[in-house]
Amino acid sequence: MKKIDGAINIEEKINFSQIEKKWQKRWEEKKIFEVKENNKKKKYYVLEMFPYPSSSGLHMGHAFNYTIGDIQARFRRMSGFNVLYPMGYDAFGLPAENAAIKAGEHPLKYTENAMKNYMRQMKELGLSYDWSKLIITCYPEYYKWNQYFFLKFFEKGLVYKKKSAVNWCPKCQTVLANEQVHDGKCWRHEDTNVEIRQLEQWFIRTTKYADELLKDIEKLDWPGRIKIMQENWIGKSHGTEIDFEINKEKWKIFTTRPDTIYGVTFMVVSAQHPRLMALVTKEKKKDVEEFLRRLRGVSEKELEELEKDGVFTGSYAINPLTKEKVPVYAGNFVVADYGSGMVMAVPAHDQRDFEFAKKYKIQIKIVIHPEKGRLDKLNGAFIEPGVLVNSEKFNGIKSQDVIREITEYLTGSKLGRKVVNYKLRDWLISRQRYWGTPIPIIYCDKCGVVPVPKKDLPVKLPEKIKFGKGNPLVANKEFVNVKCPKCNGKAKRETDTMDTFFDSSWYYLRYFDNKNDKMPFDGKKAEYWMPVDQYIGGAEHATMHLIYARFFTKALRDLGFLKFDEPFNKLFNQGMLHGADGEKMSKSKGNVILPEEVSNKYGMDTARLFLISIASPDKDIAWSDHGIEGSLRLVKKIISYSGKAKFGKTNKKIEHKLNKAIKEITEDIQNYRYNFAVIKIRDLFEAIEQESEISKNDFASFIKLISPFCPHIAEELWEKLANKGFVSVADWPKADESKVDVKLEEAEKNVEKIIGDINNVLRIIKEKQGKEGSKIYLYVIPVEYGNYNVELLSKKMNKEVKMFKVNDSKKYDPENKSGKAKPGKPGIYVE
RNA sequence: GCGGGGAUGCCGGAGCGGUCUAACGGGUCAGGCUUAGGACCUGAUGGCUUAGUGCCUUCCUAGGUUCGAAUCCUAGUCCCCGCACCA
Numbered sequence: 054m055k056k057i058d059g060a061i062n063i064e065e066k067i068n069f070s071q072i073e074k075k076w077q078k079r080w081e082e083k084k085i086f087e088v089k090e091n092n093k094k095k096k097y098y099v100l101e102m103f104p105y106p107s108s109s110g111l112h113m114g115h116a117f118n119y120t121i122g123d124i125q126a127r128f129r130r131m132s133g134f135n136v137l138y139p140m141g142y143d144a145f146g147l148p149a150e151n152a153a154i155k156a157g158e159h160p161l162k163y164t165e166n167a168m169k170n171y172m173r174q175m176k177e178l179g180l181s182y183d184w185s186k187l188i189i190t191c192y193p194e195y196y197k198w199n200q201y202f203f204l205k206f207f208e209k210g211l212v213y214k215k216k217s218a219v220n221w222c223p224k225c226q227t228v229l230a231n232e233q234v235h236d237g238k239c240w241r242h243e244d245t246n247v248e249i250r251q252l253e254q255w256f257i258r259t260t261k262y263a264d265e266l267l268k269d270i271e272k273l274d275w276p277g278r279i280k281i282m283q284e285n286w287i288g289k290s291h292g293t294e295i296d297f298e299i300n301k302e303k304w305k306i307f308t309t310r311p312d313t314i315y316g317v318t319f320m321v322v323s324a325q326h327p328r329l330m331a332l333v334t335k336e337k338k339k340d341v342e343e344f345l346r347r348l349r350g351v352s353e354k355e356l357e358e359l360e361k362d363g364v365f366t367g368s369y370a371i372n373p374l375t376k377e378k379v380p381v382y383a384g385n386f387v388v389a390d391y392g393s394g395m396v397m398a399v400p401a402h403d404q405r406d407f408e409f410a411k412k413y414k415i416q417i418k419i420v421i422h423p424e425k426g427r428l429d430k431l432n433g434a435f436i437e438p439g440v441l442v443n444s445e446k447f448n449g450i451k452s453q454d455v456i457r458e459i460t461e462y463l464t465g466s467k468l469g470r471k472v473v474n475y476k477l478r479d480w481l482i483s484r485q486r487y488w489g490t491p492i493p494i495i496y497c498d499k500c501g502v503v504p505v506p507k508k509d510l511p512v513k514l515p516e517k518i519k520f521g522k523g524n525p526l527v528a529n530k531e532f533v534n535v536k537c538p539k540c541n542g543k544a545k546r547e548t549d550t551m552d553t554f555f556d557s558s559w560y561y562l563r564y565f566d567n568k569n570d571k572m573p574f575d576g577k578k579a580e581y582w583m584p585v586d587q588y589i590g591g592a593e594h595a596t597m598h599l600i601y602a603r604f605f606t607k608a609l610r611d612l613g614f615l616k617f618d619e620p621f622n623k624l625f626n627q628g629m630l631h632g633a634d635g636e637k638m639s640k641s642k643g644n645v646i647l648p649e650e651v652s653n654k655y656g657m658d659t660a661r662l663f664l665i666s667i668a669s670p671d672k673d674i675a676w677s678d679h680g681i682e683g684s685l686r687l688v689k690k691i692i693s694y695s696g697k698a699k700f701g702k703t704n705k706k707i708e709h710k711l712n713k714a715i716k717e718i719t720e721d722i723q724n725y726r727y728n729f730a731v732i733k734i735r736d737l738f739e740a741i742e743q744e745s746e747i748s749k750n751d752f753a754s755f756i757k758l759i760s761p762f763c764p765h766i767a768e769e770l771w772e773k774l775a776n777k778g779f780v781s782v783a784d785w786p787k788a789d790e791s792k793v794d795v796k797l798e799e800a801e802k803n804v805e806k807i808i809g810d811i812n813n814v815l816r817i818i819k820e821k822q823g824k825e826g827s828k829i830y831l832y833v834i835p836v837e838y839g840n841y842n843v844e845l846l847s848k849k850m851n852k853e854v855k856m857f858k859v860n861d862s863k864k865y866d867p868e869n870k871s872g873k874a875k876p877g878k879p880g881i882y883v884e
Numbered sequence: 885g886c887g888g889g890g891a892u893g894c895c896g897g898a899g900c901g902g903u904c905u906a907a908c909g910g911g912u913c914a915g916g917c918u919u920a921g922g923a924c925c926u927g928a929u930g931g932c933u934u935a936g937u938g939c940c941u942u943c944c945u946a947g948g949u950u951c952g953a954a955u956c957c958u959a960g961u962c963c964c965c966g967c968a969c970c971a
Contacts, residue, residue, distance in 0.1 A: 278888055282966060285887060290970075308971060361969075386969045396971045404885090405969055476970055595966075666909070668897055673964090680896070683909045728898080732908050810936040812927065817935050850926085873936085881936060
């Protein structure tokens with residue numbers, strides 16, 4: 054065909070939404086994305102972090118996220134893999150409960166509405182999920198297994214209970230999640246300060262796996278920054294534990310600077326330390342309680358911004374090396390659950406200790422001098438390495454070396470030891486809320502803490518509940534009052550529910566066996582599908598979810614459920630889609646782009662194409678109404694072309710282009726360079742468009758190449774070309790490298806170059822001589838005669854073009870421009 | 885404070901030692917097509933220069949390494965993200 058001449062107003066002809074609906078329906082009816090285990094086929098598990106179904110529905114940002122995974126899933130499926138690409142809903146959580154409190158809507162109803170909406174929207178995006186694998190965490194069929202795992206962990210000692218601080222609103226009489234605390238006030242009572250209270254809570258012993266979680270990071274094919282974040286989060290540090298004697302009792306402290314031990318002038322114990330009161334003398338009790346009261350009015354957030362503050366406990370500690378007595382303070386800047394919750398303070402060589410000492414006029418004792426010079430007056434702590442002074446037999450030794458020596462000395466005298474410490478804390482899973490998995494524990498007056506027997510699972514959430522004050526489960530008598538499974542006596546149920554991160558820590562193991570009511574999942578199926586080959590999600594889950602899921606996998610391995618160590622081999626972090634104003638999309642900013650609107654205007658495929666061609670999909674991008682026009686043009690041109698294409702034989706040039714494109718696009722998709730793939734699709738299409746014909750088979754390959762990006766349109770064109778079945782499950786084209794011909798490419802570059810040169814000449818003679826050149830004569834060296842498509846050239850220039858060999862005696866060449874001809878560079882004469 | 889990532893032409897965004905005035909898209913301008921507009925097509929889009937050439941100036945700023953730097957190093961400025969009193 055010739056160039057697509059204007060006048061085709063395809064907008065009237067393309068009904069995107071009709072095409073989309075048609076294919077979405079057929080995909081669903083024919084179940085082409087449903088999979089089962091097949092040992093003859095290699096599996097590929099593409100997983101996106103499942104969403105919390107919010108009532109506001111999906112916006113274009115979600116479309117961007119899921120399109121990234123869908124393209125990969127479609128591509129792998131066409132490449133011959135048995136692709137598991139499932140979706141589910143992280144359906145428990147606070148917003149549903151908040152809606153219940155504020156609007157009186159039951160969380161279940163709220164959530165089900167939201168999920169219905171999500172599912173409809175996801176289907177409209179053309180995502181190729183296997184919906185038969187759907188999981189929903191708020192149904193007992195799912196959360197039963199949360200309870201099952203909790204009990205398994207309980208048996209293994211991976212679960213324990215201890216007191217911990219929570220946010221408490223005295224007006225609501227309930228515990229608040231961090232998100233419900235705004236500026237230290239309750240979200241519902243702007244005039245009410247949130248208090249910090251100590252409650253008994255359930256913990257998971259994630260720290261048991263701290264070392265393995267850290268060590269295995271190197272095995273992961275994850276973005277570097279996520280790995281670094283996890284490393285920092287786990288925060289392994291080597292140090293020395295030293296015993297100080299206080300009131301004839303041993304108190305351990307952790308330090309990475311044992312070299313400064315001779316400079317200790319006081320101790321600080323965390324204000325949140327569970328045994329703090331044991332250190333407080335009678336005389337100081339009032340002071341300490343006053344201090345604690347002051348702290349209590351402060352939310353956790355504010356706590357971090359406070360000035361160093363403290364109070365003397367009345368007790369003294371004995372330095373194990375110097376035997377000096379130093380005062381013990383309670384302080385707000387010592388973290389209770391890191392190390393031992395108490396530190397030795399060396400004001401001369403630690404900035405925090407220095408500030409504290411200045412404030413309370415405590416002695417500052419220098420024990421390290423710089424290697425050159427001496428310290429006289431300190432304006433701040435000297436924390437550089439140096440040489441020891443005032444340190445008895447360690448004087449004169451370099452501080453870096455003495456760390457080992459002092460530790461060895463302490464170890465020898467049984468006063469200390471080398472230890473490793475982690476920042477990673479045990480995972481607090483207790484939530485004093487309704488909309489979560491009930492913790493399967495019963496408290497019996499006689500038998501104490503009794504786990505619910507597994508045969509009694511699930512412990513179901515009562516449906517009829519009253520929201521008002523506190524956790525509605527507490528007030529629900531049928532739920533709370535039970536018989537003890539051991540002694541049959543009166544007992545009470547645990548009313549705490551689980552953190553929803555518990556649900557999402559193992560959901561990837563449930564998809565492929567989502568209807569199993571005997572076990573959380575079949576180990577054989579897990580063996581086939583796991584680990585996840587490609588996990589896709591936002592970087593905001595770098596620490597919490599991704600650590601918990603890794604922990605779960607390791608714990609389940611040790612419980613015999615799994616045979617591998619890591620759940621997610623590869624992780625891809627998609628960027629965030631911002632509004633047209635460059636701001637984060639949000640209702641309040643009014644910059645939310647809805648898929649429905651975009652779809653009506655441009656078609657979903659156009660939107661998908663646009664989103665992934667803006668930039669590399671791991672980058673943050675911004676929506677642009679102008680930008681999408683470019684994608685729309687391409688889509689329209691492709692549709693229009695396929696309606697007019699003349700099918701016949703493909704020429705060498707297109708064969709070359711096609712095969713090269715297949716090779717490169719395949720690699721680009723594998724490596725998530727979707728933006729590059731689109732550029733190559735454009736380039737290939739432009740070449741195809743210019744030729745008079747193409748073979749049906751080759752055009753079919755082109756359709757396959759676009760189908761992961763524009764699945765509906767690809768299906769439509771596929772069908773129009775009388776191909777069988779669905780292009781979505783057709784074989785991905787293979788590049789025939791023998792058809793790739795670099796020479797052709799060079800020739801093409803030459804054509805481009807010559808066009809540039811001709812235009813240059815035309816411009817110059819117009820400017821200089823005022824002439825409008827109309828005839829172009831080219832003189833090429835004989836071997837290159839076939840390299841130039843004169844017809845194409847003429848069409849492109851919209852001028853008459855004639856070509857001669859330089860040695861052609863009959864050529865027309867009034868100014869002897871043929872003498873200028875060089876290889877790859879014909880002489881030009883214009884008149 | 886600690887840790888990570890950035891700054892590219894009118895805009896978005898590639899590039900990450902030579903092939904770079906810098907992919908691709910958007911915008912703008914010129915020409916074509918068209919009754920006109922839209923759509924579509926062709927080309928231009930740092931400056932000067934030239935029958936297709938050549939030169940100069942550009943990739944946050946200032947230095948440096950190199951035969952050669954948008955790309956590597958050093959210092960600085962600004963922006964984003966994560967952790968945050970972790971002893």
